[in-house]
Amino acid sequence: MSVAITVKDVVKRYGETTVIPGLTTHIGRGEFFTLLGPSGCGKTTLLRMLAGFNTVESGDIFFNDVRINDVEPSKRRIGMVFQNYAIFPHLSVRKNVEFGLRNMDVPRKEVRSRAEEYIELVQIERWADQMPDRLSGGQQQRVALARALVTSPEVLLMDEPLSNLDAKLRVEMREVVREIQKRVGITTVYVTHDQEEAMAVSDRIAVMKDGVIQQLGTPRELYHRPANLFVGGFIGRTNVLDGQLHVENGQTLVTVAGATLVVPGLPGAADAVGPVKVAVRPEEFVLDSSATTGIPAVVDHGVFLGINTHYFLTLRDGTAVEVIQESEFDEVLEPGAEVFLDVKRHKINVFDRDGATNLRTGSTAAQQQVPA
Numbered sequence: 001m002s003v004a005i006t007v008k009d010v011v012k013r014y015g016e017t018t019v020i021p022g023l024t025t026h027i028g029r030g031e032f033f034t035l036l037g038p039s040g041c042g043k044t045t046l047l048r049m050l051a052g053f054n055t056v057e058s059g060d061i062f063f064n065d066v067r068i069n070d071v072e073p074s075k076r077r078i079g080m081v082f083q084n085y086a087i088f089p090h091l092s093v094r095k096n097v098e099f100g101l102r103n104m105d106v107p108r109k110e111v112r113s114r115a116e117e118y119i120e121l122v123q124i125e126r127w128a129d130q131m132p133d134r135l136s137g138g139q140q141q142r143v144a145l146a147r148a149l150v151t152s153p154e155v156l157l158m159d160e161p162l163s164n165l166d167a168k169l170r171v172e173m174r175e176v177v178r179e180i181q182k183r184v185g186i187t188t189v190y191v192t193h194d195q196e197e198a199m200a201v202s203d204r205i206a207v208m209k210d211g212v213i214q215q216l217g218t219p220r221e222l223y224h225r226p227a228n229l230f231v232g233g234f235i236g237r238t239n240v241l242d243g244q245l246h247v248e249n250g251q252t253l254v255t256v257a258g259a260t261l262v263v264p265g266l267p268g269a270a271d272a273v274g275p276v277k278v279a280v281r282p283e284e285f286v287l288d289s290s291a292t293t294g295i296p297a298v299v300d301h302g303v304f305l306g307i308n309t310h311y312f313l314t315l316r317d318g319t320a321v322e323v324i325q326e327s328e329f330d331e332v333l334e335p336g337a338e339v340f341l342d343v344k345r346h347k348i349n350v351f352d353r354d355g356a357t358n359l360r361t362g363s364t365a366a367q368q369q370v371p372a
Contacts, residue, residue, distance in 0.1 A: 002187040003063045003154045004029045005050065010059035012045055012211075019045050020211035022059065027189065028203075032181050034190045036198040037208035037234070043191045044159055045211075050189060051157055052076055063154065076155070079148030079186075083160040085140045087132050093143050094119065094128045100151040118146040121180060138169045142176065149184060156181070156188040162197060174200050195235050199223065207231050224347070229355030232279045239285075239321040241278040245269060245350065245359075254278060254350060257315035259295040263345050268352075268359040275353040282324040286342040287311065289333060294340035297321070299333045313339070 005027040012020040020042045027033045035043035048054040050061060052073035061068050068076055087096045097115040106114070119128050122142040132140055141161060148156060161177070162170045178201045181188050192198050198205050199219035207214045207222060207230075215227040226232035229240065243256040245266075252269040254261050256278055286294075297313040300320075304327060311323045311333060323341065333339065350359045 002030045002185055005033075005155065005187060005189070006060075006062040007046070007050075008060045008062070010046070010049065010061060011057045012042070012049060012054060013057050018211070020049075023211065023213060024059075025206060025213060025216060027187060030185045030187055032178070032188045032190065032201060032203045034192060034198045034202040034205045035208060036192060036195060036205050038193060041208040042211035043193075043208050046208075047157055047159055047189060047191050050155070051078055051080060077153050078155045078157055079151060079153035081141070081144050081148050081156070081158045081161045083163050085132075085137075085144045085164075087140060087143050087147065089132050092129050092131055093124060093135070096132065096143055097146045097150055100147060104151060114150055115146075118150040121149070121183070122146045122176070136169075137165050138173050141165070141173055145177065145180065149180070149186070154187065156186045158188065158190045160191055160193070163192075163194070170194075170197065171200075177201060199235070207234060225358060225361050226279070226349060227358055227361070229277055229279065229351050232349060232351075237282055237322065239280045239282065239319075240355075241280065241315070241319055241321075242317070243276045243278040243350070244274065245276045246273055257295050257297075257317045257319060259293075261343065261345065263348070263350060265346065266350055266359045268357065268362050269350075272352050272357075272359055276359070277351040277353065277355045279349040279351065280321070280343050281347070282310070282322045284344045284347045285321070285323040285325075286344065287323050287325050287333075287339060288342070289331065289337070289339055291340040291342065294342045297339055297341050299335055299337040299339060301335050302333055313341070315341075 007023060007025050010020060010023050035046060037043050045054060049056055052071065056069050094115060097119055098111050101111045101114060119125055122145050124139060124142045127135055127139060162173050165173060174197055202219055204216060204218055205222055206216045209230055215222055215231045222231060222235045226235060232238050241256045243254045245254050247269055252263050252266045254263045296316045300312045300314055303310045307327060308324050309327045311325065313321050313323060315321060351357060
């Protein structure tokens with residue numbers, strides 16, 4: 001039912017503007033693969049090339065071993081779910097789900113049974129005979145998902161499918177989408193600009209910028225070991241500090257904002273002595289009000305969010321940072337308090353002066369263009 005997808009040296013231009021300069025990647029059979037990036041990065045353009053809605057200037061796209069560049073969209077065996085649901089307002093939920101099957105000349109009895117199967121799969125049985133305008137946004141998106149899957153496509157393409165839903169519904173629906181995708185086992189390519197959504201649903205994520213895959217990996221890999229500063233800043237929040245790297249007596253030392261830290265696990269350190277960028281996620285700072293050594297900082301203000309408190313501080317060199325700490329009932333740092341910060345050395349990332357290479361992994365954007 002599902003296929004592997006290979007994209008090889010694909011180029012897309014609009015007039016004189018090159019949107020995708022030559023992209024190569026591979027999507028495994030049954031994989032949930034997400035294209036993540038800011039607006040204009042080329043993710044929807046690539047999705048539309050897979051669907052056949054956009055032409056391919058050069059390069060090739062394969063479903064398994066079949067080159068599909070010139071295959072009509074209707075013959076590519078794809079299902080699509082859009083941002084605006086795109087369900088027919090004049091048809092009931094059941095008839096919306098049945099629509100694709102009727103166009104395929106599936107026998108009437110089978111149409112009914114297959115539609116019922118997917119209506120139950122997405123849990124909209126109680127609304128099967130309702131009109132779409134009686135349904136919530138989340139329910140309508142379930143209808144769109146059932147209609148896309150009922151024709152047994154080989155590939156499911158989803159373009160910002162949850163962006164019109166409110167925050168609570170988005171969280172609920174991403175779990176629904178992930179569960180159904182795994183149950184059906186269909187190869188899925190998902191487009192979003194929401195990094196939390198991408199991490200929640202994906203097997204692997206391709207982070208894109210200017211038509212180039214900056215990094216391709218699992219959510220855990222991208223979050224903990226971003227290939228460059230762009231990925232580190234796009235996947236979750238991060239504090240970026242200017243530092244100086246030097247090596248003494250076999251130890252790698254990084255000086256930031258008046259403090260020198262021993263940072264192990266930097267195999268590229270010897271070739272990067274000098275200015276570096278240090279990326280520290282808010283939860284990777286250690287804030288101990290009783291500490292007398294570390295990175296000096298002044299508390300600007302704190303925001304209590306239940307289980308955690310977010311503190312905003314200014315370092316000695318004027319850098320503003322965010323620190324997340326587990327909330328304590330009897331310990332609150334007031335604005336103006338002078339404190340010292342440490343960092344979880346094994347978690348932070350150190351990049352070269354341009355932010356293009358992670359010194360922990362030696363990874364760069366250019367190395368991410370090779371199929372997995």
